[in-house]
Amino acid sequence: MVIPPLSLLSQEKWPHPFPCRIKDNANKDLFIMTLGNINTPLADGIFDPIKDMVTLNNGEIIKNYYRDVLGIKYYKPIDKTHFPLPPSGWCSWYYYYQEISAEEIMKNAEWLGKNLREYGARYCQIDDGWQGTGHGLGENRDWTTIDKRFSSGMDKLAQFIKAQGLLPGLWLASHGQSNENVVKKWNCFLLKENGKSASSTWEGTYLIDPSNPASHEYLSDLFNTLHNKWGYEYFKIDGQPIVINEFKNKKDFMKTPSDDYETLYRNTLKTIRKTIGNDTYLLGCWGIPLLGTGIMNGSRTGGDIILGWKGFRVSLSATMKYYYLHNIVWYCDPDVMVLRHPLTLNMARAWASLQGLTGQALMASDRLFDLSPERVDIMKRVYPALNIRPFDLFPSKKNKRIWDLKINQSERKYDVLGLFNFDPDKNDIIYVSWKDLGFPEKTKMHIFDFWNEEYLGCWKNGYFAQLSPASCRVLTIMPEKDRPVLVSTNRHITQGWIDLLSFEYNSLKKYYSGKSRIIKNDPYKIRFAYPQKKISYKIKEATAENLPVKIKNYQGWSEIEIISPRTGEVNWKVTFDSTSIYSFPVRKPRGLKIEPIGFTRIKATWNNNYYLYAGYYVYVNNKLSGYTPSNSAIIGGLSLNTENKIEIKTVWYDGKKSTEGTVKFFKIKDLLPEEVYLSDVTPDLATSGWGTTRMNKSIDGYPIKIANKTYKKGIGTHAVSDIIYNLKGEFDIFKAEVGIDANMKGNVKSSVIFQVFGDGKLLWKSPIMKRNDLPVKVSITISGIDKLKLHVADAGDGINYDHANWADVKVIRTKK
Template sequence: MKSYLTRPQVRKNVSWLLFFVLLLLSSWLSISCGGKKQPAADSRTQVATKIPDRLPVRIADGTNKEVLVMTLGDIKTPLADGTFYPVEDRIVLNNGQEINDYFKTKLGIKFYRPLDKSIFPLPPSGWCTWYYYYGEVNQEEVEKNAVWLARNLKDYGLKYCQLDDGWQGRSLGSPVDYRDWSNVNQRFSKGLDSLARFIKGQGLVPGLWLAPHGQSNEEVVKASRAFLLTPDGQSPSSTWEGKFLLDPSKPEALSYLTELFTKLSADWGFEYFKIDGQPIVVDEYRQKQQFMASPGDPEQLYRRTLETIRQAIGPNRFLLCCWGTPLEGAGIFNGSRTGGDIVPAWEGFQVAAEATMKYYFLHNIVWYSDPDVMLVRYPLTQDMARAWASLQGLTGQALMASDRMYDLPADRVEILKRVYPAVDIRPLDLFPASRFKKIWDLKINHLGRQYDVVGCFNYDQTQSQGLEVKWADLGLEDNARYHIYDFWNKDYLGCVEKGIYVTIPPAGVRVLTLVKDNGQPQLISTSRHITQGWVDLESLAYEPENRVVRGRSRVIKGDPYELRFAFPRNERYLRIRRVEAPGYNFSLENHDGWATVTLSSQSNDTVSWEVYFEAGDVYNYPARTPAGLKAEIRSLNKVRLDWQPLYYLNAGYFIYLNGQPYLYTPVNCGELSGLNPDEDYLVEVKGAWLDGSTSEKAASLQLRLSTALPAEVYLSDLEPQYLVSDWGSPRMNRSAAGTQLKIGDRTYRSGIGTNARSEAVFDLGGIFKTFESEVGLDAASGGQGSVELKLFGDTKLLWKSELVKGRAPARKVRVKISGVKELRLVVEDGGDGPRSDLADWAEARVRK
């Protein structure tokens, strides 16, 4: 077609066209961005693909040994002992001292090298079949769960759908009989390649479990010529790993692994591999050298098998080792389990907590640590489910659910949504912990917001517990005011100095967010994730002249997104005047001293929002004086305080020690710790109001621990400094099995029931002269087991038993302990394993 436009006319029309395009683009940007110029996305949205060149580090506990510290973002804290340089494996302490080869020599990680995050910048977040279906899994159930995961948790960051044990040819009998990776169980008649395609079709990544070093099919063993054999053709290594074990010194073994993993990855389509029983493999290679074709260093031979697997699957597929902690695979594995198998009960949570205490120092530095899966289903209570989710969310370890997902009630799904995905958290504490720590402090620096998310754990299933959370113990400013927000209970607890006394339900957790009061309206929490801003908040700014907070947040369709604001303690009268979030529904609520805005979206989107504040009304109530103050001695440096609850309205209480503020408590009880038993103390309690005002008068008492104690004290009436066991849970006045204490034919009302190996440590303050007890194996051992008991005073061995076995009657112990400040009761395994080693320190007591 011929054009009738002259060149000037063409230029003129092009100019008008360009003008309208720019006008439309400008209008679109104005609508989508709320009419405001948006800042560039924060660099945090670009996930770190390498470990920082330097990291803050603690190499030992601080004053409060109950504190475990994690970091997220660029953290600076006075708790740090120095700086760790991961590439050099070197620590420079604050005093200038250097520690070279820290992981290799101090922590015993022989093959240490920094985690390569270039392909997997974050720990895996997904689902595993094992802890619901165990070996009785089938394709239909996996597919149902995959569909549910894609619909309900994929938007929250869940990525992996992993098939565990039970897919292979045979699933009956003992494990040694069904380690055949050449056949697929008839329950997967469509083939595992079909399952992998189905999972990918849901937008998820398929994962697969196996124990590749073992084999139970004798035909495969004969054909491959890759396994350890005795001269007469028998297996010298029949273990959980399989009836036969690969000979790592044979080229045929490496060819076997290459062929196997090429089939599983390239042919079947799996992209995540969990290889099990690895510590067994290493131990067998150490012990079965004589059956190898070419014996060599067992650890290097083992690593050669891992490198072969890695070459077969390539760098873009995730490799997780399992069952125990095979440190010999460091530098090859992307991740590793760090403990035993969990169970669907509180004891399962404790398995995960123990793995975290022992090996969290490896996480996000050597590999992504995996304390095993998280369960939230019944019979776990909601408090237990929250505690398990908090363990995962606050540490950033590998996050795998393992319930029948489409059966979960809404309240349990809600818990899962608040911890997916695992984020880039790593330890400040580069050392193993010898106790179940109760205060887990995650320090976060994001968009100029520096705040702490603190998990307060109660490991006791039988009773609630109180816990002192002191700002100084967390490296915060002792006399500064901090806003406190209760994440799981969605409640603002106030703004106080010094710290807070927290009550925790049995087998439960309280997660508190601490934000320093800066004298302005502050965003103190968001609802999307337990990190409260890290995964959702893209920008944040406050304009004091207009009293407006502006931000930009990523939201998930159908998930109400809540912004929580707190006001300065001396400006509690503030309130939200209006909210702007063009194109989105919102609601707001004003409370005394804080407020919330809830945004909702019908799609996954990024929302620009503005919240305007103004002066409002405020209600004050005069603080009243409490009465009936009492002190109960819990140990030689700690007392519990109780008083009558105030009849009148109040916002809690402030505790004072020798005239100085000590701690805030929202309830009519509290604790004092770190006391000297030979000093006199004046203890006072005043009623408090939201503005920090207190009653004019106080309930008070005088206290001196050494004189308040009776002449004889049972250790079960004192709170130990710590009480830990490698197997089971020690208990006061019950056996470790939960039964009445019984040694031989005699039962006891008081004492400490433990299991090997265990330690119970008490602070005695040097004021007692004698220790007495009756010791032995508890009747719940069933006449089995053997133990050795030891008593230490200030690290010195004071007494030890002979080997205690079977149903022997109790042995009486009487030991002089004059001047002993720390008394340690130890139970060790007698050499036959810890499972039946239920030992009792019956009627354990000290005398002045």
């Protein structure tokens, strides 16, 4: 079959109906995206973006789904005519901040053009620092004055960027101004009767009056200079939520006062759009300026990232909350991707995986030429952002750990999984069930580890993945066939979508032939996996026009490597021959131990076999769950108060397993101590109004502290928050100490109310608690309670700085 090149792959016939989910299924850790036309039993129905309508599998119709159900008032399908793909490139802010110069921009642009342009990088965006006469706020919001560090001219800098084969972008807080002379000249800003500013904010000392026709002339003149005269083709307009809020609250200072602040705001965007045209990218920033939908091409969907794992979590939170908007309403931008030290390589790969698997706007923000070769290679494997779309059309209330990108590339139907451990301190084991991903339960799946470049075997039912702290594993899974399958390529994290232009298997003569787009001097690898049989395959011969080809044969899989001195299309052919595989006799494992790690979860460990083995099959209540390569597994979904059975059998690569296994029968409730700290148990649900709920740490990652008291155990969260545990009626007393987190710096105001619910009924409520208040103790009876919910409510003054702690929070059994 022939697959169109990248330029055509991005130009789907949009908008069109596509399958979707509108709610979680039983596995609430699952987050699904799609690339290509996907058909899966996981779909709840079909979404029609033109009609804004979901047709469920049972025939029920949900009209105005985005507008009314999701609250996107100005919903319309994204117009992909001019921007068929999200932007990919570089942004200056998160390395240089305001300490930037034209010389540094040019160095990065030159590097970007030489090293990443052929991988899909297109934009070089200059952020804050090019304008005005000062730093910070104040005089900095003057778009008519150029900073002395850019004395050669912004137009000359744009020309230089274009000469590198890139498109220049520019940041500004477009609705604000700090230059009094500009304000007097245009006479279109919000002023008091005494001539002083009526709106001095982060956006600028002055803010335009959207009701004044002169403000539209001002905006048109400004963007005419930036776009038509200087040559910038990408604009990041910042502070938009501030602008919207000020338009709402400052109508008394308008030339023509109006309560319709939404229309006033949208009209300013329309003026900008008319001036820059439809071929120029307009990005709203920050937060989620939903009033810009239908006009903006994209939007920043979260706050500013910071260097380190906390910065990754900012992008993660934005993705969980707003990914349902991406490539349907606009292109989502979870903020930049940062890969430099002190991030470990595992952290860098996790950040890149977040970007590459979701297809959101992809802007790096390191000093590019300082990155190590290993980190540069990570960048290359996720550029460009592709036409990936959410399958889950709803916001997520938790940070999901199992990401499933379902890809249909003609006859190549496969899933690329991102398995995330968000905890920076602990190892984790994540179980992936093939059934949860929409496959028949007994399906045998080839598994290929993308970042580690190794084949993990072909296994039934599921896989237990071992993860280091703060890491991600990207595993490609593909159903086994009775012949070789092309399981992976190394060009891009999607593993074939942009590089495999055509491919075909000749079953009679046992060869694959195809055409790939290869980038010069970048070793291009194609991987083939074989069926799990005693008689397997190996590569006999491989050719790629006149280029040298390296062949590597392993047990169960093979790889070819092609290096081309030029970028272009290369025809290749791989011929297979039969071979036998080595088989080792498997032996019964021993020493199975069960440790409770929750009310429905356990960790099973057993002795490593002395003799050779490929891994183990894990059986739960007489049913195969899947394969684990190590002598441990975390198993969930168990009964708290009835008997469970775990059995472990040793397995070899050909699927042969030990006749006998090691077995344990147990009830989780019998393994639990009388007192259980809830911070040691994974909740069924944990939501937070800001950040991510943390166990045994504050929301900011510090020790749990209330007033002057520090605790080893506890849950750190932020209003408004819900934390839910299913106790199955097995506990009798709930105890905790609650209060505002004392780790916050500065003179901030916080106020919350703590509440405890049992099976929907309010059991206890704290008084309004403020910063520096002493902890309040709670001890209540919960006998017979199934669902326990810990709620932190806003006390009525907004949720800013509402960092809340449930300290020493535990449940107690008084009777067996």
